[in-house]
Amino acid sequence: MPNLFENLPLHIPEEEFKELLSRPGVRIERIVSNGQSTPLDAPYHQAHDEWVLLLRGSASLWIDGEGERDLGPGDYLLIPAHSVHRVTKTATNGPTVWLAIHFR
Amino acid sequence: MPNLFENLPLHIPEEEFKELLSRPGVRIERIVSNGQSTPLDAPYHQAHDEWVLLLRGSASLWIDGEGERDLGPGDYLLIPAHSVHRVTKTATNGPTVWLAIHFR
Numbered sequence: 001m002p003n004l005f006e007n008l009p010l011h012i013p014e015e016e017f018k019e020l021l022s023r024p025g026v027r028i029e030r031i032v033s034n035g036q037s038t039p040l041d042a043p044y045h046q047a048h049d050e051w052v053l054l055l056r057g058s059a060s061l062w063i064d065g066e067g068e069r070d071l072g073p074g075d076y077l078l079i080p081a082h083s084v085h086r087v088t089k090t091a092t093n094g095p096t097v098w099l100a101i102h103f104r
Numbered sequence: 105m106p107n108l109f110e111n112l113p114l115h116i117p118e119e120e121f122k123e124l125l126s127r128p129g130v131r132i133e134r135i136v137s138n139g140q141s142t143p144l145d146a147p148y149h150q151a152h153d154e155w156v157l158l159l160r161g162s163a164s165l166w167i168d169g170e171g172e173r174d175l176g177p178g179d180y181l182l183i184p185a186h187s188v189h190r191v192t193k194t195a196t197n198g199p200t201v202w203l204a205i206h207f208r
Binding site (some may be wrong): 001002003004005006020021023024025026028049051053055069071072073074075076077078099101103 | 105106107108109110124125127128129130132153155157159173175176177178179180181182203205207
């Protein structure tokens with residue numbers, strides 16, 4: 001059986017995005033970060049809602065109009081469509097694992 | 105920020121189902137088990153696909169035609185629509201936490 005915490009990439013230059021399941025209107029994705037953050041000049045701006053759950057490691061997330069907040073294991077939130085947002089930091093001492101549900 | 109592992113019920117007679125987000129065609133749910141299993145004479149039989157991820161504790165899941173398998177933290181699978189299935193056991197030494205995505 002597949003496991004969300006297996007084959008976690010380490011020492012990779014970019015975050016890893018892995019699609020776990022795709023259905024009409026929804027996509028489940030695992031994201032693994034290793035200290036990366038979203039470039040200041042290239043924030044995310046998505047046309048769809050995204051629900052994220054942090055499961056391992058830690059991160060900080062900035063959402064335009066809402067400010068920055070710290071996330072630890074188990075924290076989850078909805079990033080509304082068209083909300084400009086950035087991951088401002090992720091843990092540097094091991095992989096940070098996210099589950100993302102995209103409603104598209 | 106809400107956390108998936110906060111307010112975990114203990115010593116409850118029934119499993120707890122908590123809706124985290126509902127959208128047209130999809131529903132995200134937290135399930136907490138404390139030793140419960142699905143009654144032999146009342147297996148699940150859903151008209152929609154369900155994707156489940158076990159995050160804490162342990163469980164065994166039987167799916168008709170596929171057999172029984174053990175799940176630990178991080179294990180995930182798709183339970184196809186119309187697959188008769190049962191949770192045959194869940195950990196008795198602490199809460200078992202599932203994330204379920206229902207595609208309805």
